[in-house]
Amino acid sequence: MKARLIAAVLLTLGFAQVSYGQVEASPEQRYQDLTAEVAGANEAWKARLAELRDAEKNGGPPIPADAFQSPLIPFVAKFDAAAKDYAGTSDAIPFLTWMAQNALPMVGDQRKAAKDAVRTLVTTHRKSPSLEKLEWMVGRLDYFYDEKEALEVGLQLEKESPSSKVRAYATFSRVGATINKAPVDSDEFRKAKSEILKVLEGVEIDDLASSVKTRIKMRENFSLGMSPPDIVGVDLDGVEFSLSDYKGKVLFIDFWGDW
């Protein structure tokens, strides 16, 4: 009896251990744990840098170059591994998004991983509203693809994304170059302008809307061969005059200051 009891206890303990060994953190928990680790590494990095700065200021050695290296670099592989573990499912999205948002400014393998992450997000996960977090990346698909592929991926996003912001960025990705380069009096330019202004209506993306409108205004009013708006103002004696008073002459307009 005693032996059977001991065997049962051992079996239970063994089973519990096996079970514990098999318990895996949920994707959400894994993401939280990783981001917490990142935050800790970031704080430690900042503290060390502050110490080195103080030491340098007080006559110590100059700060070594590697002290400036981003503490996030080692984490890219961890987020990448998690994204691969959940590949093809929505659980991968937060890990891919983290890479896109944090690893693009890096170099080498990390930047490559970040670019791959963006590519995966805008194709496999193109219907996810999370793509809104990619912002400019969706508006610059030519940074991640060659011209033909960027166009295809963008058109798919315009058609299938449930997010009006993502669709607006994707439209910008498709027509941005035309707005920047096509002759202002061409049908191509007019069509691109009308398309992008239409998708920006009612979408709250202030940065994109303002930069697109500024770019269009710049091209239509200030590029070579275009007519800028008149200037009406006062001179340094307070007398009102306008630039159009001088129409018919060649005007050399100098924006100057006494610096």
Next chain:
Amino acid sequence: MLYPHERSLVDEMKNRPFALIGVNSDDLDRAQAAVRKNKINWRSFQNQRKESKTSISEDWLLYTWPTIVVLDADFKVCYRGGDCDEATAVARRLVSELDGKPAEVDGQ
């Protein structure tokens, strides 16, 4: 500073279809002092306008100083940038096309 070059350009273009117009970004006292000190011989707008929320440079989408814009007689942009020599060459060519007199070259 560009003052000597621009002063001589204004003198060179006297009685020709040309005007050099400034848009000054300083506060008024400083701008007026600069005009006196440097014998500035062209008219300038004050960039900040009391009656308008935006300055002239903002309306003209201009964020780099100094910048030069050259307009032809039809009020069309022929140059926009920061290269005074290039702007001057463009202006001289346009004036010459307009009044039929040959364009002068710096130092001649």
